[in-house]
Amino acid sequence: MSKPNPMRMREMVVVREVSRILIPFILLFALYVQFHGDFGPGGGFQAGVIFAAGLVLYGLIHGLDALQRAVPPRLIEVLAAGGVMLYGGVGLVTIALGGQFLEYKVLDPHHGEHWGLLLIEGGVGITVTASMTAIFYAFAGRDTVQNQEKR
């Protein structure tokens, strides 16, 4: 990676400290949007993007390596796949319980619709977070990929 600025971002006190305060709130807000999707605007996609934004901010300030230590690329790949499987899995469970694909009310007569929606939105949230982070890894890690090919 080129270094036009000798001063690294993590050495800038204001940037580092503000982000240290902000990142937990960004992640928390993402969870709020995720679980508030039942009652108001929000849901898995928006929550996933916000959560990934928190991770990307951390990566921008502390560097790609630090972020990848916290969230390894392999984990991202598993999460991206897992979210889709959670979504589809709910559909298969409803078929197994005698309903149509994604017919939540067979899960439970009273809370089925709620639980079903919560689960599939959870799947969407996980996959979107993972995909956004994977895109960041792909762009930020261009150098590494090319080096890998040389090896």
Added chain:
Amino acid sequence: MNAHLPALQVVLPLLAAPVCVLLRNRRVVGVWATLIAWASLAIAITMLVHTMEHGTISYALGGWESPLGIELRVDVANAFLATIVTGIASIVLPYGPGSATLAIPQDRQYLFYTAFLLCMTGLLGMSVTGDAFNVFVFVEITSLSSYTLIALGKGRRALTAAFSYLVMGTIGGTFILLAIGLCYQMTGTLNMADMALRLQPVMGTRTVLVAFGFFVVGASIKLALFPLHQWMPNAYTHAPSVVSAFLSATATKVSYFVLVRVVFTIFGAAYVFGTVHFEWLLMPLSIAAMFVGSIAAMYQTHIKRLLAYSSMAQIGYMTLGLSMNSVEGLTGGLVHLFNHGLMKGGLFLVVANITFRLNSSKIQDMAGLARKMPWTTLAFAVGGLSLIGVPGTAGFISKWYLVQAALMKGQIWLALLILMSSLLAVGYVWKVIEVMLLKPPTKRVENTTPAPLRMIWPVWVMIGSTVVFGLWTTWTGTVAEVAAETLMGLR
């Protein structure tokens, strides 16, 4: 379980794709993806048999009845298409990615299978859905995964080919979305059957006309109708040969089906051919595609580019069948959809074998190949004869239907044009055969050996079935005719 087949048809490959990411191991993933394709083929065939006997299957996703909820609607035409997509995938997947033509290292090849299964998901979704917005979603799934698949080809040109397809494909997808939006504005529904009903009172409005225009242009980009075909030769040339085999046999075909659905199911033949006179546009363009494609194919020096231009010509036959607005014409189009899928898929696999050994797709490098790879050359010859439409091959059957349809309308000139363009196919097929058969072998060819058996049997399954379906036409003919009648609302 039988009642859930329409949903499982789409969900099975969709859920199998992330499993590929978790399994990771190249060989395990290859076997897994193949098994999924075979299971999907079994589902598709079961649905086809069921619809032939009992008529349409309707499936309400999430238990929400149509037109409020999303409806999966499988009639003979949809099941026929799903059978083609899964059938081609079942033959292409065991073939594997053809490692010599892939740009990615072996430990990342599981991503090839993931993208392949997602592409299949999108194509199957487009085939079985009865919801207009669902069509758009699945168009996007198909397109995004096929950009990835094309970009996996060796060399940097694969990236530019994938990128230009991305630009064209996005325009096509956007046009389809705009059309759906305009129809939704006029009708307040997204269910295709319901939309068709509610469009009737407002048919005269300009909004509906514009919506139809957007649908046609969007779908035509996706199916590479002349003159919107620019993305296709590059994409098929630089993609891995296996990907070209799968996409040429399925992706353009499903887009053709979307156009047919738009014409007959949503807008209806009375509006499209009676009021708008779509045939005045579609027929000249189809004829132009048949001739321009075949002539362009004659001048190509790369075998994959030659086959791509030939595809453009063959797509012309299919849209010609649609433009005739008759059961016979549409039957011809649908039969050709199936037959061309087999022959072009088979021919691209032949090319995959050749490039695997020669590491080149230039025609001149294949001089004297018949001596070293006799079976592969024979397979190319049989596939080529089928492209020309020689009796005894599948290509003859579809052209027979089209010529018959033209004669029934009393358009002898059209029948003559179909025959003339078939003669042009002789030109480009012979060009390749001549080099393979008669030219003295080059040094590159001298050092080759036949491809391994693993890569030869899928070729012969495809090429063999073009002969089988050329001699035994009851099945394709009947199914395509029933499908055409269903699409035109006569059943």
